[in-house]
Amino acid sequence: MEKTKPNFNRRAFLKASALAGGGLMLQFSAVAKLALPAKSAEADTAVQWNEINGYIQITADNRVKLVCPNPEFGQNVMTSLPMMVAEELDVDWTKVVVEMGPHDNKKLGPQFTGGSNSMRMYWKPLREAGAAARNMLLQASAQTWSVPLEELSTKAGVIYHEKSGKTGKYGDFAAKAAMVPVPKGIKLKDVKSFKVVRHSQKNVEGSKIVSGKPLFGLDYKKEGMLIAMIQAPPAFGMTFKSFDAAQALKMPGITAVFAIKLYEDGFEQGGFDTRSFNDRLVVVGKTTWEVMQARKKLVVDWIPAGDTKDYMAGRGGKREVMVPGELESTAAQLEKMKAYANKPAQLLRKDGDPETAFKNAAQILERTYNAPFLAHNCMEPMNFFAHVTDEKALVAGPLQAPGWTEPTLAKILKLPAEQIEIQMTRMGGGFGRRAYGQYVIEAALISKQVKAPVKLIYSREDDTSYGIYRPMYTATYRAALDANKNLIAFHVKGGGIPEHAIAANRFPAGAVDHYLAEGWEIPSNITIGAFRAPKSNFNAAAEQSFLDELAEAMGKDPIDFRLELLKRAKDYPVGKNNEYDADRYAGVLKLVKEKSGWNGPEQKKYSRGVAAYFCHNSYAAHVVDMTLRNGQPYVERVFSAIDCGIVINPDAAKNMVQGAVVDGIGNSLYGGLTHKNGAVEQTNFHSYRIIRMHEAPKKVDVHFVQNDIDPTGLGEPPFPPVFGAVASALYKATGKRYYQQPFSLPQPEVPVV
Amino acid sequence: MKKSTFVVLGMLLIMLGMMAFSLNGPRAKVPVYLVKKDSAASVAAFKQVYTVLMSPRCMNCHPSGNVPLQGDDSHPHTMLPKRGVDGKGVYAMKCMNCHQPTNTPGLHMPPGNPKWHLPPANMKMVFQGRTAPQLAKQLIDPKQNGNKDLQKLIAHADDELVLAGWNPGEGRTLPPMSHAAFKKAWTTWLTTGAFAPSGK
Amino acid sequence: MITVNINQKTYHVDADPDTPLLWVLRDHIGLVGTKFGCGVAQCGACVVHLDGEAVRSCVTKLRRAEGKKVVTIEGLSPANNHPLQKAWLELDVSQCGYCQAGQIMSAAVLLKANKNPTDQDINDAMAGNICRCGTYLRIREAIHLAAQLQKKEGSGK
Secondary structure (H helix, E strand, C coil): CCCCCCCCCHHHHHHHHHHCCCHHHHHHHCCCCCCCECCCCCCCCECCEEEEEECEEEECCCCEEEEEHHHCCCCCHHHHHEEEEEHCCCCCCCCCCEEECCCCCCHHHCCCCCCHHHHHHHHCCCCCHHHHHHHHHHHHHHHHHHHCCHEEEEEEECCCCEEEEEEEEHHHHHHHHHCCCCCCCCCCHHHHCCCCCCCCCCCCHHHHHCCCCCCCCHHHHCCCCCCEEEEEECCCEEEEEEEEHHHHHHHCCCCEEEEEEEECCCCCEECCCCCCCCCEEEEECCCCCHHHHHHHCEEEEECCCEEEEECCCCCCCEEEEECCCCCCCCCHHHHHHHHHHHHCCCEEECCHHHHHHHHHEEEEEEEEEEEEECCCCCCCCCCCEEEEEECCEEEEEECHHHHHHHHHHHHHCCCCCEEEEEEEEEECCCCCHHCCCHEEEEEEEHHHHCCCCCCEEHHHHHHHHCCCCCCCCEEEEEEECCCCCEEEEEEEEEEEEECCCCCCHHHHHHHHHHEEEEEEEEECCCCCCCCCCCHHHHHHHHHHHHHHHHHHHCCCCCCCCCCHHHHHHHHHCCCCCCCCHHHHHHHHHHHHHHHHCCCCHHHHHHHEEEEEEEEEEEEEEEEEEEEEEECCEEEEEEEEECCCCCCCCHHHHHHHHHHHHHHHHHHHHHEEEEECCCEECCCCCCCCCCCCCHHHEEEEEECCCCCCCCCCCCCCCCCCCHHHHHHHHHHHCCCCCCCCCCCCCCCCCCCCC | CHHHHHHHCCCCCCCHHHHHHCCCCCCCCCCCCCCCCCHHHHHHHHHHHHHHHHHHHHHCCCCCCCCCCCCCCCCEECCCCCCCCCCCCCCCEEEEHCCCCCCCCCCCCCCCCCCCCCCCCCCCCCCCCCCHHHHHHHHHHCCCCCCCCCCHHHHHHHHHHHHHCCCCCCCCCCCCCCHHHHHHHHHHHHHHCCCCCCCC | CCCEEECCCCEEECCCCEEEHHHHHHHHHCCCCCCCCCCCCCCCCCCCEEEEEEEEEECCCCEEEHCCCCCHHCCCCCCCCHHHHHHHHCCCCCCCCCCCCHHHHHHHHHHCCCCCCCCCHHHHHCCCCCCCCCCHHHHHHHHHHHHHHHHHCCCCC
């Protein structure tokens, strides 16, 4: 109990331990598994929950509550993670209550939603927690009944002693089990015998969603809570010189207008402490509309900020980073990228002798691909609740990585981490954006200043124009063919603002004798961060489009060509550190080939494109079937093949792949963010185009490779290859290759719905 | 084609003259317009009228398809709301679900009017893509203009929704001339014989 | 003071009549099922029924709702048993769930006017509702399923 979370009442904790017997207390104090009173997510009635471990609470009347460690942003972890616990605990899934846990890394593990890591990260710990809890309940019943544990069995939350005919519910032994030391090394179930996992279970919050229950950060409310909005500079590279709050303060409901500085000079930023601006203005008032109206009355003298400095914390110690002050425009960004592309770059990987191979090539194919900045556009704009006092802080809202925000909060608020309580609400989308806690820090600073509970709300325009974006990328791919049209060398040189996307050890690295990967970067003041499958979402578009064109140049079928390369990578791989498993990669291609009827009669009905990619430890391949409706591309059907190992919750997994496909079609055809003098040009959905109902395919046919491999990521892997498949289908549909995202064609005079 | 248009026009003008006469009683306060043919003045006036009708403020709600246009670049309206039988949209996508009785303040906010709608499906009155001669003929064809006679056509210049073109909401350009100038050109065109410019 | 009937209850709201209905519902009444997505009538997350029409509450001023009947997601059905709500659960439509209240409220107007909508009808009715997670395929399927349920058991009211 080095770190007692403030939400657990210390007095109650002591009382409970006294009741339980002080002797045991000492022995198990490190694992915090005492009978603590807690409130159910559903009921207001005071229920005595016995905490078996951080993930499991059981009442005497046999109610079972499973605590979800990872914040939910639509990937369905609140269902799939507790499913793993329920499987080993052996409880009736239909009767289990699931609750989102508070931030508590000691009890609930890493608690990070991102990197498609939830299933992978918790696959062992949660099953072990379930198995250990079941064993503790068995120990408690064995003791009570004075029978050997080995003679006991369980079924759906009931313990049986066959010999004596005794049966008891988990609840009967929960209080006692909570006092049992946590056993280690309990044998886990065979994955083939699962009853909950690998069977489709419905979203545990489904009925709350369809009935409009308060679930999201924006719905969070506390007595006396004020509303705050931020007025950020109108463009990246700007700050304010002075401001006049008089008019804003006269507006009804307004309580305060002031400036805040996110980080003090010299503040050492962690990797997720990205800040779009350091100085911003704040308007605080009683209701959202009043604050929105008053904010318009601010009179501000905005000026260019000039070059600024960031101090980044890192393994190598504190690092000074220059942030250029330029007010960037998209045309200039593109020009700059062209110039950088011709300069020497950082070597990322080299196999064989690519220079000589290119020199001796009979034919060289060279293509350059570009992609714009992308805004996440989570449907729920950024927001957070904070109540900060001199002693402690409560913050609550949508956040992917509470464990990364807490140390920053502690430093900025000058409070010990134990005095910071972070509650995670359901998130209206995340896509990587909510891994960056800038808005949490803002809310906390505002609450501290006004000495009141505050909810910070971003408008859509704030969210879009003051974001943490997918970088702007480019990459030039080159392939050398010999006189027999054999691929002898492959070269990729990629760059971006402010980082490149190149993953040098991914396919086709390992499959080509002479291989070269290089990268370069252009510093910028435009803040960037993770966006659903970071880097991969560009690579899969560029590289897979290139492979499609290369296959055509070699006179080969695009799937067969990839399979040949993968066979080569498997049989005698080139170089070291190849990240992917060639067999699993080939597996999804073969599956999608079969399911889509590749080369069958369907090939003539549609303009078909194929692409595959490996990222976040999983493999995905898609075939998209496109038609043109009045000259506009429409992806009518998609076939998807995924290998993410064991599929925890099949129907929800299918839903996620379908969603990723729709997201990929939307972003490849319409997604893009441009700048003019530092200002974002697409500030809301009137100009930032998001895919809509009539543009979504009629069918997305999802197939999973069936295997018993430990589960890997699914939120991200199906997304990147959609871009490549769409690009290749567009080529089939129009006879033209698309190198610049978004791929959308000129609007027709008469749109087709 | 040409012949029949003239016939229709001629009949219309005779009709309008009769109506003007019958309305010319002591109680009629509405101005009554009489036609005095002047093809040169008429065509010149229509050229003015045409620039207004083809401006985004007018054309955007007179699209060639069933989806209104939007913005100064007259792009298809985001989310593609459909005209519907009565021109007021369909299902959850009725015009008035977003367009309020008055303009909603702010950039990119829906402009408003209590009558916000497109022409109905049986009388589409398309402006988009029409040449000046085409549009001139179409405007006075009772089969295409909702059975409007001269008086009604002239009165239409003061229609609430037509006037909304000159109150377009923040960030939208105005038609190329004032409403008064437009009305003058419109009335001149109609009262000088509603001649269509030559050509196709 | 403006009087509005919301989910069959009468409220006297003390707010600027120009306040969007969205913020009246969320901040004044405390009904937060209606969501703020864009504030400019582009995304549909804020759709409520105003005298039966699927208005976007982010641009609908309180004064327009005066004396009228407002229905929000919380009041769509007596026991969350509208055919659409049932269908949504049956097909497990939601991902993040933020847009779904607006989707359901739009779909409810469609189903009232069209008992047996085609895919085209669904496109026409639903193109105003953005789902950033991309659950459109399931929304479409759920509307078809709800139409069947509605035929069998009525509208849940």
